[in-house]
Amino acid sequence: MGKEGEALTTRLQIALPSKGRLMEQTLELFRESGLNVRKTGNERGYRGEIEGFANVDVAFVSASEIAANLKSGKAHLGVTGEDLVRERISDWKTRVELLKPLGFGFADVVVAVPQCWLDVSTMADLDEIAGGFRESHGRWFRVATKYVNLTRRFFSAKGFTDYRIVESLGATEGTPAAGSADLIVDITSTGTTLRANGLKILDDGVILKSQANFVASNVAQWTPSTRQAQNEIMARLEA
Ligand SMILES: Nc1ncnc2c1ncn2[C@@H]1O[C@H](COP(=O)(O)OP(=O)(O)OP(=O)(O)O)[C@@H](O)[C@H]1O
Numbered sequence: 001m002g003k004e005g006e007a008l009t010t011r012l013q014i015a016l017p018s019k020g021r022l023m024e025q026t027l028e029l030f031r032e033s034g035l036n037v038r039k040t041g042n043e044r045g046y047r048g049e050i051e052g053f054a055n056v057d058v059a060f061v062s063a064s065e066i067a068a069n070l071k072s073g074k075a076h077l078g079v080t081g082e083d084l085v086r087e088r089i090s091d092w093k094t095r096v097e098l099l100k101p102l103g104f105g106f107a108d109v110v111v112a113v114p115q116c117w118l119d120v121s122t123m124a125d126l127d128e129i130a131g132g133f134r135e136s137h138g139r140w141f142r143v144a145t146k147y148v149n150l151t152r153r154f155f156s157a158k159g160f161t162d163y164r165i166v167e168s169l170g171a172t173e174g175t176p177a178a179g180s181a182d183l184i185v186d187i188t189s190t191g192t193t194l195r196a197n198g199l200k201i202l203d204d205g206v207i208l209k210s211q212a213n214f215v216a217s218n219v220a221q222w223t224p225s226t227r228q229a230q231n232e233i234m235a236r237l238e239a
């Protein structure tokens with residue numbers, strides 16, 4: 001519940017990133033827009049408020065959980081990466097609305113293979129060697145990623161089927177060298193981590209160019225008061 005006795009449905013629930021660059025850049029953008037977010041309770045807490053917005057509750061949540069909360073309607077609004085929206089919400093085009101790209105959190109979701117695969121530069125090259133790979137290794141390619149849905153949709157669209165997913169929740173770029181995968185799908189900004197792990201992006205291997213977005217849930221319980229709060233916040237961000 002929000003204020004004593006007031007149902008959450010008449011209070012706007014907004015989810016903001018709880019850590020790292022995404023949090024810092026989100027709070028800076030809000031501050032510059034005259035939206036002063038402050039934590040309530042102790043500094044290590046995960047609840048907050050926006051000065052002057054009495055019917056708004058702020059929750060500090062991991063970027064991937066923000067996508068899940070927008071999907072369920074637990075959050076009316078949130079700031080998270082488009083990559084996570086598309087990965088976590090299969091029907092994202094109807095379930096949420098990307099209200100505003102925020103100009104930070106830029107990253108690309110890419111297909112990357114070992115640099116030593118000299119004759120592999122495209123998805124077609126990958127498909128071409130898949131048969132030979134299976135004959136010599138007795139298995140299909142192992143693709144390490146935390147972007148299972150984005151990977152499946154992209155590979156299907158490219159007609160590439162000879163692989164299996166190895167779910168990876170971190171240090172994905174290290175899996176080919178460690179022998180636990182043959183190639184990866186992961187997020188990259190500068191390419192430093194990919195190069196440091198002897199990986200190269202396929203020429204047609206950019207699945208999504210992502211940035212942080214201000215996102216609205218279409219399945220949250222909207223009321224005139226929560227819509228009004230959304231409009232006021234958007235007006236500040238657009239100013
Ligand atoms: N270089 C980058 N590496 C990873 N994410 C980036 C990068 N640049 C921007 N981003 C954005 O930040 C998001 C990752 O933020 P964060 O690491 O907080 O995600 P998370 O899922 O909450 O992490 P975790 O679940 O590991 O706590 C990415 O999904 C992307 O939208």
Ligand SMILES: O=P(O)(O)OC[C@H]1O[C@H](OP(=O)(O)OP(=O)(O)O)[C@H](O)[C@@H]1O
Pocket residue numbers: 170171173187188189190191192193194
């Ligand atoms: O292309 P680059 O600039 O090298 O960025 C890509 C790397 O950045 C992230 O790691 P980071 O440690 O920043 O975040 P994480 O804690 O989510 O892994 C991401 O997981 C990649 O490993």
